[in-house]
Structures are given as C-alpha cells and as structure tokens.
Amino acid sequence: MSGLSRINRTLERIMPLITPAAIAVGVLLDWRLRSFEHWVPWIFAFMTLVGSLKIGFADMLRVLTRPTKLIALMLILHIIMPLIGWGAGRLFFPDDPYLVTGYVLLFAIPTGVVSVVWVTIYSGNLALTLALILIDTLLSPLLVPATLHVLMGTAVPIETWSMMKGLLWMVVLPSLAGMLLNEWTRGNVNRTWGPPLAPFVKVGLFSVVAINGSTIASDLKHADARLLEIVLVTLATVVLGYLIGWGVSAWRRWSLEDSIAVQFNSGMRNLSAGAVLAIQYFPASVSLPVISGMLFQQLLAATFGYRISRSRRKSEPDSGRI
Structure with missing residues (x-):
C-alpha cells in the first residue's frame, strides 16, 4: 500500500504533464493504440467508479x-460557458459547424472529478465540489444533448439517444455505484480502496x-495555422471559465474556501x-477543441492554484499558520 501511495503522490505532482504527455504518446503510437479504442468506455467507467467512492449523499x-x-456554478457551467464556447466557435470558425460543435461540447460536458484533487x-469547499459533481453527473445525459440541440439545432447531426446511453454507462451508473458503496460501508470503502x-x-x-x-x-502530425488557432481559442475560453468563477466569487464576497x-469547478471539465x-x-x-483542452487543463489548474496560494499568503502575512 505504501508503495502505491508513493506512486500516487508522484503522479499528483506531475499532473500538469500527464495529459500533454499522453497526447504525445497517442500521436507517436497512433497505429498501435487505435486498436484499443473499444476499451476506452470501460477504462473511463472504472475511473468514474473509483472517483465516486469519496462522494456521499450527505455531501x-x-x-x-x-x-x-x-x-x-450550474449557471456558469451550463449556460454562460456553453454560450461563450458557441460564440467563440461562430466568431473564429464560422465556416465549420463541426468545430463550433466541438466548442459547445467542450463546455456542455460536466465538471471534472479531478477537480476534487485540486x-x-x-483547502477549498470540498462538500460543494462533491455535491456539484454528483448533481452535474446525474444530469449530464440530459444536459449535454439538450445544450447541443439548443445551440447547434440541425447544423450538425446529433445522436441524442446514443449519447445519453453513453453518458449513462460511462458516468452516471459508475458514479451511483461508487456513492452507494460509500454509503453502504460508511466511507470505509474509500479509506480502504481509494x-x-x-x-x-x-x-x-x-x-x-x-x-x-x-x-x-493525422491532424496533430500535420499541424498548421488553423490548428494553432484552435488551440489558442480553446486556451482563451478555458481561462475565461476560471476568471468568471473568480469574478462571481469576488462579486458575491464568498469566503476563500x-x-x-x-474557480476550479468553473474552469475544469470532464x-x-x-x-x-x-x-x-x-x-x-x-x-x-476538446482534446486541445487536455493540453493545458491541468497546467491551468496548477497556475490558478499558485495564484490562490499567493493570495492566501498576502492576506495572512502574520498568521504563522502552516
């Protein structure tokens, strides 16, 4: 157990590098990895199950x-940010409805379980984060297709029922299983197996x-000015998510916790x-747009986390607390 804990701590320290490195490996070994595509929903269901072991209905x-x-948070996640993604896609790529759809999907998907880590x-409000993940996850089979339909209409064919079943299988059912195990064992399953x-x-x-x-x-290997523009637009819109979360918190004068x-839940996505x-x-x-977001999602989380640490030190200069 101690060996696995050390490995986990090491992996947490290099979280900002994990997804960019994975994309690089995917590009370099594309011809070998494509044959494993059918494993992806199963792997993701496992990740969701383990991530949900720490979530309780009491939260x-x-x-x-x-x-x-x-x-x-729900308004930021499912109204403001999808509209920003749609607007950015229409502004920069008006001739490509598929890219516009990609930007809408980027912000229509639920908040990421990994936000719990950050x-x-x-030392943020973990109960709020866990409750958001639970509700956002359970509603995702309805919210994601509905957002795509409202903002894209008939511009792009959308397999609504298949998408809902995919979200149900990959996200909702594993989440419910993890939470039920947490409740049934009174948190012991997370302490033992987490x-x-x-x-x-x-x-x-x-x-x-x-x-x-x-x-x-193939798109990444033949990167051009258009791909660079996609990455930059994605970066700008994702940063806006963090800034909107910070702005709303400052406006409402909420506690630092x-x-x-x-901030983390406004900026991060699954x-x-x-x-x-x-x-x-x-x-x-x-x-x-979604995969380009993977290049810097964890790096942005680390950057905003560093800014939060600096703000906390400035606000408590003589506290002496560790």
Missing part, C-alpha cells in the same frame, strides 16, 4: 440546504487520453468524457 444534502453557490490541495486504486485512475487517465489522441493523430471551489463522446458520436474535427 449533497448539506449543500442543498443553502444552494446559492451550487446554482451559481480543491483538496488548496488510496491503492488512486494511481490506477491516473494511469487510466493517461491511457484514455493517449488512445483518444491517436484518433486525431468557497471561491477556490467555484474532458476525457468529452473526448469519448466527440470521437464516438461525431466526425473527428469535433474532438479537436
């Missing part, structure tokens, strides 16, 4: 008694990103799930 009930921050590291399984989740993340990266290897949770959806149900170009 949701505590937050629901004072739902202001939860409602604000909120925990920087730490030894944690490094395998990160290995699974690497595998999913690498396999998904292999499916668009709440602000940390709101990009692995988004990439699976994009690759399984749409042409390859739809996945470009």
